[in-house]
Amino acid sequence: MTKISLTVNGRLISAEIEDRTLLVYFLREHLRLTGTHIGCDTSQCGTCVVHVDGKAVKSCTMFAAQAAGSSVTTIEGLAQDGKLHPVQEAFREHHGLQCGFCTPGMIMTAVDMIARGAASDRAAIRRELEGNICRCTGYHNIVSAIEAAAGQMAAKT
Amino acid sequence: MIPYPFTYHRATSLAEAQSRLKGEAKLLAGGQTLVAAMKLRLAAPSDLIDISQLKELSFVRREGGTLLIGAGTTHHEVATSQVVAASIPALQRLAEMIGDPAVRYRGTLGGSIANNDPAADYPAALVGLGATVRTTRRDIAAGDFFTGMFATALDEDEIVTQVRFPVPERAAYQKFRNPASRFALAGVFVAKTGAGARVAVIGAGPCVFRVPEMERALDNEFRPDAIRDIAIDPAALNSDIHAGAEYRAHLVGVLARRAVESAVDNAAADHSGMA
Numbered sequence: 404m405t406k407i408s409l410t411v412n413g414r415l416i417s418a419e420i421e422d423r424t425l426l427v428y429f430l431r432e433h434l435r436l437t438g439t440h441i442g443c444d445t446s447q448c449g450t451c452v453v454h455v456d457g458k459a460v461k462s463c464t465m466f467a468a469q470a471a472g473s474s475v476t477t478i479e480g481l482a483q484d485g486k487l488h489p490v491q492e493a494f495r496e497h498h499g500l501q502c503g504f505c506t507p508g509m510i511m512t513a514v515d516m517i518a519r520g521a522a523s524d525r526a527a528i529r530r531e532l533e534g535n536i537c538r539c540t541g542y543h544n545i546v547s548a549i550e551a552a553a554g555q556m557a558a559k560t
Numbered sequence: 561m562i563p564y565p566f567t568y569h570r571a572t573s574l575a576e577a578q579s580r581l582k583g584e585a586k587l588l589a590g591g592q593t594l595v596a597a598m599k600l601r602l603a604a605p606s607d608l609i610d611i612s613q614l615k616e617l618s619f620v621r622r623e624g625g626t627l628l629i630g631a632g633t634t635h636h637e638v639a640t641s642q643v644v645a646a647s648i649p650a651l652q653r654l655a656e657m658i659g660d661p662a663v664r665y666r667g668t669l670g671g672s673i674a675n676n677d678p679a680a681d682y683p684a685a686l687v688g689l690g691a692t693v694r695t696t697r698r699d700i701a702a703g704d705f706f707t708g709m710f711a712t713a714l715d716e717d718e719i720v721t722q723v724r725f726p727v728p729e730r731a732a733y734q735k736f737r738n739p740a741s742r743f744a745l746a747g748v749f750v751a752k753t754g755a756g757a758r759v760a761v762i763g764a765g766p767c768v769f770r771v772p773e774m775e776r777a778l779d780n781e782f783r784p785d786a787i788r789d790i791a792i793d794p795a796a797l798n799s800d801i802h803a804g805a806e807y808r809a810h811l812v813g814v815l816a817r818r819a820v821e822s823a824v825d826n827a828a829a830d831h832s833g834m835a
């Protein structure tokens with residue numbers, strides 16, 4: 404067992420966990436933050452993407468102990484004061500989902516991509532989505548949502 | 561999927577990491593291969609020694625004609641480094657082609673080469689550039705470092721600290737991805753260096769290898785046509801459900817010519833190998 408302290412969605416959390424606890428299980432089962440999904444469990448589908456110290460990473464391929472001392476943001480932490488994040492809003496506006504299972508990972512990846520200035524055009528967005536799989540194959544609207552959010556966020560800054 | 565139990569340690573110094581590295585203990589850097597292998601229960605270390613927070617392992621630096629990259633430097637850092645882009649653009653592009661953005665944020669140079677997956681990209685760059693691997697104990701020439709499939713010259717308690725890349729006159733990397741897994745079915749790194757041309761191949765065989773016939777031909781004339789008639793013997797290449805050895809042998813020839821073309825004409829897109 405290991406005692407860890409980390410910040411999750413702005414809240415300081417301390418917990419005693421088994422060393423082999425993956426970050427995604429810590430978030431889902433210890434903190435009950437079930438917005439982060441487990442899809443493939445083999446680091447390919449990206450539905451478990453969260454931000455660790457501002458970087459979009461796959462929480463199924465990282466132990467919770469590795470995140471000790473870090474700041475983690477999950478899909479639950481994006482909306483502020485009851486207002487959706489611009490990327491969430493754009494996914495709703497452009498219907499960037501079908502079944503919705505991949506959506507939390509898509510949005511967390513998109514937020515990181517836009518922050519890096521990597522969502523420059525549709526081809527770039529598709530390249531950047533290499534690690535996120537939508538099995539409904541609804542990529543067209545996902546790309547449209549990210550493109551719109553990137554444009555909107557750039558206009559605001 | 562849950563790995564077998566182990567004890568986690570976060571190393572605060574290289575010396576501490578080294579002292580803990582014994583028995584069934586393993587180093588944990590980015591974990592993008594090791595954690596996946598542990599979940600599949602293909603690996604069951606007794607202890608994981610996390611070296612990802614050791615700042616001394618994370619750097620990119622140019623010293624004269626040599627580019628130094630710390631073992632803990634992530635693929636993302638290499639792919640976005642101005643120093644790498646200015647010194648060896650082919651290396652920057654290679655890093656940009658590894659895995660996906662989330663994997664590149666965590667995966668490291670040292671982790672990739674110590675694992676020596678036959679389809680990993682970095683071994684091609686190290687052998688193709690004639691790099692030197694510096695460890696806690698010694699310097700190892702890249703050609704001696706990669707000894708076989710998932711095997712290296714590293715001793716059990718030896719840690720890679722940096723890779724020293726001689727800056728070439730020109731270089732390029734081309735790979736052909738499996739359309740599903742995106743791993744390289746074959747990848748070829750070519751370089752024109754002061755000491756001659758170098759051609760290194762990954763993905764096609766069990767371990768990175770050079771192609772001396774191509775290197776001699778490119779020494780005479782560094783152009784794609786110079787290696788057009790050089791065939792790769794499929795006998796020693798991999799054959800699996802993804803591709804047969806003869807197909808891989810053919811790919812190596814095609815990719816080598818594309819890489820030379822791309823090295824000659826820096827404006828040429830380096831992504832033409834993307835299937």
